[in-house]
Amino acid sequence: MNGQRAWITGGASGIGVGVARRLAEQGAGVVLVDRDPDALEAALATLPPGVRALELDVTATERVVEMVAATDPDDLPDILVNSVGGDTRKIPFTELREADLTHAVTENLLGCFTMTRLCAPTMVRRGAGRIVNLASIAGRTYSIFSNAAYVAAKAAVIGYTKQCAYELAATGVVVNAVAHGPIATERLVLAQRAMSQERRREVMDRLPMGRYGTLDEAVGAVLHLCGEDAGYTTGSVLDVNGGLHV
Template identity: 50%
Template structure:
């Protein structure tokens, strides 16, 4: 893999931390953006011996500030790889208990945040004739979810639709845009929420998973790394399902 700079948005998240490590091992310079300064700084320290790492502390839900920060990153670092990993929700909320605020917040995190990063980085990629953009959706965005709520599922479905449209528009430029739809992956946050469920709920959920278990973070990372690579140049608008057979 040619050493091309990668921007990871939401870099301190459970899956994206290991994506960052995988890219660092390949020698890709990294720009790590996250709102958790302590966590993203710790990740940068962990990877500093492998590659050049820059940290940006920011929150994509603060639109005005995020637009400025992302424009600065695009201008300074000219990332050729962009991974949008912001989002995630472990709250099981029935439709009757949802409020408009739930939809507004999750749409801002998952859809608007992803859009802002693409809008900042894709023009430079297109001018260079090369780009790899990977967005994070969810198995829930493909169908329905045992683990979340309708606001989150709706936002992730929107990420999939937006990805396909942007893939179509950018296809002639050498920039590919794809989306990974993870099922239940045992990140620290998901595993914590899982442990708080009672045994009957756990048994019910696992009975609906053909593999009968959650995926590991390592199993979640491989497809993301492939979509970041040169070898993914003829894959665009694709949804890669990583869910143990939950959605086929």
């Protein structure tokens, strides 16, 4: 990955910042894309020198289009990791409203959709590229942590990944998804702390390995799909869930 350009959306926290660290350590020129300036500043302080920050809300489509159009094509990514998303609100589907679906699609699919369609053409012209979309075990089956709107949005991420992979298969650009199960990111740890002891035991009893995945385990799966060895892998969904969905 030495010398390649990598953009990580949602890169200032969680799996995104872990991916950024590993890519930078392997010699990639990494840009963290995130809408939270404080989180970007904090993340940069923990990352290798040379990692850059781009304050951008990838759900603000007009601004994203303008930014990519104004960027020198040589600075656009060879590797794009779309990691924006998430929802730890456990809400019965009968209590959800259409606004919840709109929110879930905006937060989990829209930025992935826009960044992929805007960055892929430059990768095609180069004859190579890696796009990795963070889906979720929720998009593969159901969620024990979240809600039906989130599940629908993550399922859409998987469908979008597969169609893009099909259309780009002959170009050297591969598109894949990683469907993580429960990973011990700060967000999930905080959600766990807010649970009752009974609810916490119930969740742990559902996990075949009896634990959450580590950040390193989550990041490693993404790194593989960013690398040269993934050149013949496209349209795949890599499950990282400790046996929760097999």
